[in-house]
Amino acid sequence: MEQLAQKSFSLKSPPHIGSSPHVKNGHDLKHYSFKQKLWEGLIHFFLACNGYLAIVLIALIFLFLFKEGLQALQTINPLQFIGSKTLDFEGREIFSFIWQPVSSTPKYSLLPLLTGSFLVALPATLISTFLGIGCGIYLAELASPRVRNFLKPTIEILAGVPTVVIGFLALSVIATFVQNQFHTEFRLNAFVGALGVSLVIIPVIASMTEDALRAVPSELREASYGLGATRWETLSKVILPAGISGISASVLLGMGRALGETMIVLMATGNAAVFTYNIFSSVRTMTATIASELGAVAHGSEAYHVLFFVGCILFTFTFFINLFSEIVVERMRRKLKL
Amino acid sequence: MTSQNAKKIEVKDLNYFYGNEQALFDVSMKIADKMVTAIIGPSGCGKSTLIKSINRIGEISSEIKIRGDVLLDGENIYSKSVNLVELRRRVGMVFQKPNPFPKSILENVLFGPKLHGVSSRGRLEEITETSLHKAALWNEVKDKLNKSAMELSGGQQQRLCIARALAVDPEVLLMDEPCSALDPIGTAHIEDTIENLKNQYCIVIVTHNMQQAARVSQKTAFFMRGKIVEYDKTENIFTKPKEKLTEDYITGRFG
């Protein structure tokens, strides 16, 4: 009350209250100052230019990639991307799946590259789905705040390690380890690559899983505990189902990253474009093919366009995987809001 | 004061839509200068929509459509070539929740004048002092003008927002439930401030608190479901309402 009294006192004796116009007055509502008109217009124009430039650049990637890639189809029969007739050692004509773009009779079978990519990406996704989801659940639901405050930045650090460093480790350390354990024929193989790649996508899956679980409203949790469920039952029957779309989106995104990863597979998978299902065989992925051959082909040649065509396939794969995962996340957001 | 009863603002058959949802139906009212006009009604009755239509702030956050006119000194503010900057300089606003910028107290008060090109040091000092005095905040903050506005109490923040609005010397001051986030002491301060300002500005205050409307305003409009039910002198509304609905509302039978 004292405060009030003091204040009303101050109200009674303000030094110069009066309506002295502070800012020059008297413009009608339709008056625009020259400065306002020009300046706002210029800035709007400048920002719009930048906005459109960014969009054009982004569209250009798409257009340019496909313009160069689809030129390959002008000279090459699409069937050749699957396989071509060659002569075997005894001179019989067989249908084989060979990637050999630089030779007297170039062969463009994409099957070795596709199987190579998936032979790395699928095991990598599998490993990191297991580890990443486990890690995400631990971070979101089980860890004490102190452990989380330490673990979360650590995982973020893993996400920031340059892939070339991981590739280097895969090449020098993981490869030796794998060979000693599994006595593989080739030191560098798809499995080594998959281990390296999973280091890149574990953080993606772990942090997206954590986000998805944290987005589950706490009322659900409390309701479940209120019904006498244990922590694990609450987690497995209430929280995981509610966050499942976010988790699946993270796995999809991780798979997209695994398919697109270049440096690790280039360094650690042995780079042999063979058509195989053996995970301990040397393989070559689509990304590694582009990376290792683009420097060797003549610009504008047929092989050059084929590499762009491979790029188009990669782009399409990852684009749709990402799009799909985004739709899944969007749906989850809408569902949880309701 | 010659313009005591002049119609500063005139709302004419205003229909206001958010998307396809209609929030105001054929609202017409004249708001006089140099006095306080209160707008009361149950929540969702369109009272906030009405004052947000007077400085056209509603349209920055949602897609709106309108039919009808709002005139400020006889000029239609919804005509195409209206400069919203000029309009909002003349029609100031204080919002429901105190929303000072995360800057110093001084920067908050001078935000408007600096936008409008006031640059002389003496002028800015004068504006600071006058505006803070008018908002009855000067004595509390004069020694800490460079402190962050976020350190003030809720009530002080709201008065700072009033000072900030007054610093551009508006003609109309719109207040959208300015006390709804404040405790009784903070509310009392704001009401004193309004009392102090009512002879200089055209003040329109939206409130869900009927006692507040009765205390601070000279005229009161009662809104329900987007329509004006009754608009009269405050004492008439609270002592002898003409409409049954108004009576039910002010006697607390619903709300």
Next chain:
Amino acid sequence: MNLWRKILGHFFEGVCRGCAFVVLFAVIFILVFITKQGISTISWNFLSTAPSHGMTSGGIFPAIFGTIVITLLMILMALPLGVSAAIYLNEYAGNRKGARIIRASINNLAGVPSIVFGLFGLGFFILFVGRKLDQVLQTGLLFGQPALLWAAATLAVLVLPVIIVSTEEALKSVPLSHREAAYGLGATRWQMIRRVVLPQSLPGILTGAILSISRGAGETAPILFTGAAYFLPKLPLVKLWGILPMINPLDQFMELAYHIFIMATQSTNVALTRPIQYGTALVLLAITFLLNFSAILLRIRFRKKLRRG
């Protein structure tokens, strides 16, 4: 029954805990191993001299220099463009269908493999833009070959979506009430952005910028064909008017990530070059680690500030 429930719960919680510790172990292993192997190589000499004796001894100074120069050039190109594009998309373009589609494609582009950007860089910047410039300016073969400029441009396109997305997030974090307050005082749109929105979102924008610098410094695939070189006898410098040293954007350059890649895969003398490889990896790791760490700190402070008001 109750016991069974308990055991099952403990088992699965144990599995999750195990996953977390495997990952933790992996990170610590990577950091410790690289540090342990690399630290003995690091010396002032290693950081400040060029490779010698056919890359089997000497330092990595040109690669450090190249990394710094290319990331600086990259951020100079990408940051103004990305931030203004984000401001345009968030503050001017509204939420119409077109804007939403553009936003979705930008989001999506962040997941496109970096080697695809390398393809784009070679095909578009060097063979299309560069060769066209040469034709028009009659410069023979000056622009139409791999160079610092084109590599930086390629990386800039790569981090552009990252910058746009993080800037938009920062802009969105500024509460509507502050925008309303500014408009209510008669601010124009740009005044509102300059004086209210940008100061508050600056830390968020900076975080995004630092993260993209770190990403750019660690990328290898996009620069494989756009300008990185195995070994160069001199730095990409040119003397302006014969005296003032300036970076020559049309030179090729050495770069840390590329250096690791090339030393690890092309070197024949593993015994001699392994220490250099670990040393280089440690330097690169330290640079990206510092950048990411400062971004994380900045973000924590930013979030705290947002929560307070």
